[in-house]
Amino acid sequence: MFTGIVTDVGEVVAEEGAQGTLKRLRINAAYDAETIALGASIACGGPCLTVVAVGAREGGCWFDVDAAAETLERTTVPDWTVGTRINLERSLKIGDELGGHIVTGHVDGVATIVAREAITAGDDPWGPTARFYVKAPAALAPFIAEKGSVCLDGTSLTVNTVKDDVFSVLIIPHTLAVTTWGERQVGDRLNLEVDLMARYAARLAEARGAG
Numbered sequence: 001m002f003t004g005i006v007t008d009v010g011e012v013v014a015e016e017g018a019q020g021t022l023k024r025l026r027i028n029a030a031y032d033a034e035t036i037a038l039g040a041s042i043a044c045g046g047p048c049l050t051v052v053a054v055g056a057r058e059g060g061c062w063f064d065v066d067a068a069a070e071t072l073e074r075t076t077v078p079d080w081t082v083g084t085r086i087n088l089e090r091s092l093k094i095g096d097e098l099g100g101h102i103v104t105g106h107v108d109g110v111a112t113i114v115a116r117e118a119i120t121a122g123d124d125p126w127g128p129t130a131r132f133y134v135k136a137p138a139a140l141a142p143f144i145a146e147k148g149s150v151c152l153d154g155t156s157l158t159v160n161t162v163k164d165d166v167f168s169v170l171i172i173p174h175t176l177a178v179t180t181w182g183e184r185q186v187g188d189r190l191n192l193e194v195d196l197m198a199r200y201a202a203r204l205a206e207a208r209g210a211g
Contacts, residue, residue: 004156048105
C-alpha cells in the first residue's frame with residue numbers, strides 16, 4: 001500500500017527481457033540499502049514491484065525488480081530503457097502519514113498527455129507551475145471525477161477538470177522539481193491508477209443494477 005507521495009527519483013541502469021516475457025530491471029536510488037529487504041514492495045513509476053536483489057552503492061543503493069506479463073501489458077514498463085527516470089515510493093508502514101490518497105500500485109492502464117500549459121514561468125519566486133491535460137483510456141474515463149484523486153506515474157494528484165475522456169491536473173513547483181513531472185511533455189505515456197473508492201463504488205452500482 002502506498003500514498004502517491006514520491007520519495008525519490010530512481011534511474012534504470014540495466015534491463016533484461018522484453019515485452020511478453022519477464023523483464024528484470026536494475027534501478028539506482030538514494031535509499032539506504034540496509035533498509036530494503038528482499039521481497040519488499042516499491043512503487044516504481046506507479047506499479048508495485050518486488051525487490052529481488054539489492055546492494056549498496058555510493059550515494060545510495062541499487063535494487064532489482066521483475067515485471068511480469070500483467071505489468072508489461074498494462075503499464076509503460078516495456079518502454080523503460082537504461083537512463084529512464086522513474087518516481088519511487090517505499091511501501092507504507094503502520095503509523096506513517098497518509099499524505100496523498102490510498103494507492104495500491106496496481107496500474108489500471110496507460111494514459112497520454114495531450115497538452116501542457118504553463119501557469120507560471122520559471123522566474124516566479126516559487127518556481128514554475130504547469131497544468132497537464134491527460135487522455136484516459138475510454139474504459140477508465142468513468143472512474144475519474146472532478147476534485148477526485150488519481151495516481152499518475154506514482155504521483156497522487158487531484159483532478160481539476162473532466163471533459164469526456166480528457167482530464168486536467170495542476171502540478172505545483174515542488175512536485176515539478178522532485179518528481180519526473182518536470183520532464184513530461186505532450187505525447188508522453190503515463191501509468192494510471194484510478195481511485196480505489198471510485199472503482200469499488202462502480203462495482204457495487206453494477207452489482208445492484210444486475211440484481
